[in-house]
Amino acid sequence: QSRDTLADIIPKIELKVIKETYFLFCENPFESNKVDEDYADEFESAKINGFRTLLFNFDDLTSEFYFKNATKQIKASENLSNVIYRGWMLTPKQYSNLYEDLLSKNYKLINNVTEYQNCHYLPDSLEFIESKTPKSVFEKFENSESIEKLIEKTKKFGSNSVILKDYVKSEKHDWETACYVSDASNVQNLKNSIENLIRLRGKYLNEGIVVREFIELNDLTIHSKSGMPLTEEYRLFFFNQKLVEIYDYWEEGKYDLIKPETKEFEEIGKNVKSNFFSMDIAREKNGNLIIIELGDGQVAGLPDKAERNEFYKKLKNYIC
Template sequence: MRIIYCDSVLDNKIIEPDYEEEKKSAVNCGFNFSLISFEELTDGNIATALRFIKEPENKELGIYRGWMLTPNQYRNLYDGLLKKNIELINSPAEYQHCHYLPDSYEKIKSKTPKSNWTTELNTDTIIELVSNFGESPIIVKDFVKSEKHNWDEACFIPNASDSEKVKSVVDKFLELRGNSLNEGLVFRQFEELEFLTEHSKSGMPLTKEFRIFFANKRIVKVFNYWDEGEYGEVKPELDDFIEIAQNIDSKLFTMDVAKKKNGDWIIMELGDGQVAGLPDNADRNEFYNNLKENAL
């Protein structure tokens, strides 16, 4: 099994520094690794991006651990590696299934906040969509990301029926996302979650959230989502999440879950496990050992 990391933008013969510790753990656990150029890949220069990948004699399973890619960029990476006899663990369809919330929403609908979405960014469509939430508080994001660190200006809408507030928050969100906007807008019911602490830089309220990595429908590791705050003895109740995971169309994915103020547990979102980050305090050796046991 081979891990595919991004190289350093300053020197294509060394790994991106943010993944150095992960690479050490992967090697310790018996993984091979190769480097690709993220910049060349996202510029569409696939052959150049993969020029240092040595083709194995026999087909090899690959796992990409790097920066987030659009579905089209991931497809180019997948196809390019396949030509070099390396098959990434998730197909392009599986990558998109967990990368875009609308694609996986029906699979997690029973345990996630009410959501709707649009690729039409005109005011009439947006106001009609948010009317489905009545006077409830909502948040706005795109198909992948929010502007949660700009909480009041570009994420949180206290009352979905307040058209002026909806317009100002959406406008600011679109301004901040700019050319990085993923497909369109998603509106989600705001849920009161159990408070953890305030973010040390943005002041955003942090809540008791966890990131669960799944490989082949089995749990690899459960991490505290935030590196700040005291989680105490709180741990997610996993049975319902494991059951839902059996129907997710992906071999390696994350499920971010959170505890509501009333004690219930919900799914915040899914993500492709190849581009999901590990917390700073993660035991990387344990993660890669567990990944090796469950990914094959």
Template sequence: MRVLFCTDPLVASRPDRAFALEVAAADAVGLAWSCVDFEALAAGDVTAALRRVRPGEAAEVVVYRGWMLRVEHYDTLYSGLLARGLQLVNDPAAYRSAHLLPAALPFLGDDTPDSVVLPREAGLEWPHIEAALARFGGRALVVKDYVKSRKHEWNDACFIRAADDHLEVRRVVGNFLERQGDDLVGGLVFRVYEPLVPLGIHPRSGMPLPREWRRFVADGRVLVEAPAWEIADATAPPAFDELARRVPSRFFSLDLAERQAGGWTAIELGDGQVAGLPPSLDPADFYAALAAWDPRPLAS
């Protein structure tokens, strides 16, 4: 198995310094790594992007650990690596299944809050949005696109206090759309806000910090997990084994939070290759677990 890090934009011969702790952890457990030029990949030049990636001598699995990739760039990376005898651990369909929230919702099922998806191509005009939210009555919601929220702008561009308060909907969603701009992915997703067990409040954004954990799952088994926030928390979530078996991905992240009303809910999935490590998760532990997993290539 090989790890693929992004190159540093200032020194292309070495990994991005943002991943320095992960690179050191990979070195410590003897995992080989290569560098991909993220900017070249985003520009559509896969040859330039992979110029520092040595070909595999035999079928070899690659785990990408880098910045989030748009699905079309992931497709290009997957194909480019295959031509070099290297197989990304998740194929493009698996990447979509966890990276794009609308694709993930069928696998999350009843284990996640009720949601409505509004694709950009169907139109994001206010009458359309307000009609879609009528099903929620006066319930509180959060808004995001297919990949990201603006949760650190909680009160301005994420949290909607009541779905039937049209002025509030227009204020929050308008802020979200304006601030996402060209980075908006797919469209809008509105999700019922479920009160979660509180651990604190973010000092700058006012965002509530709930009891939430990030779990990495590899081939259906928990690889490693840790609290999502810097607040110490020893209450780990339950297994969610059935949910994990439903997800058609070899390597994904699962964010879980405890409800004030009791039980835990699945907040969202993420592709394990682009999911960030929680602050309390030591990269050494993550890479030791990754090295112990050592996934085998799948038949093409």
């Protein structure tokens, strides 16, 4: 389907001068007048830093039949105001529904639908990060023929190792059977892993499948609960193409006190067509830094060790 939607066209029309910026959060599923408890700390931090807040019903928005009821508690604003969403991931269609519904009430989400998808879907992000991220091929999933087309594209990897994911997420906890393939030229094994990934993602499969070159990253530690090996990774947040902050990605493991140099990534960030996005970077075993992926800043989680009040305080400096 075309990505040139009403939500992309309307923002180009100057309706009114934007007066204020709100933060939008999901309601608690059991108490409509309270925020989802997983975002309670961010909700309070936004208010402490002087932002006004809005709540909507996430379950309604993600429902095929009730999405139009998602913002029924939000009253129309007299002045056009910017809105920054902080919450759970949305498909581009769900985001489009939210965008258009809010705009009808005079609230404009910080990213339009195209800008959201630019960083939410890896294939769309490649336009901005391809020179600094692992080689990748992808195919929209429609049927078994899609898998065959994707396998044909993977021939460029030869017998090298690859990892699998959909356009947004992987199944890392099923590393050996649905994520990591040690030899991309082993077609049967590759096909089995792709089919396992599709089965595990089920109805949550995001658009299609991506096959990426496997890069050896610098080891950090073993996760105390899942047993998954953790590598040296960082999450950067950008607002209006400017770096807001860089955080250690994992809550466990010993990171250096001095964060990596970000100048090269800041230059790349200047060309990303999004007003608010995250960039995950990682250190290879040889010491080089690469980009793992981009994410829309509205649905990118803050690492556990990130101080929420400080994050919103820094955002305020870029917004105001």
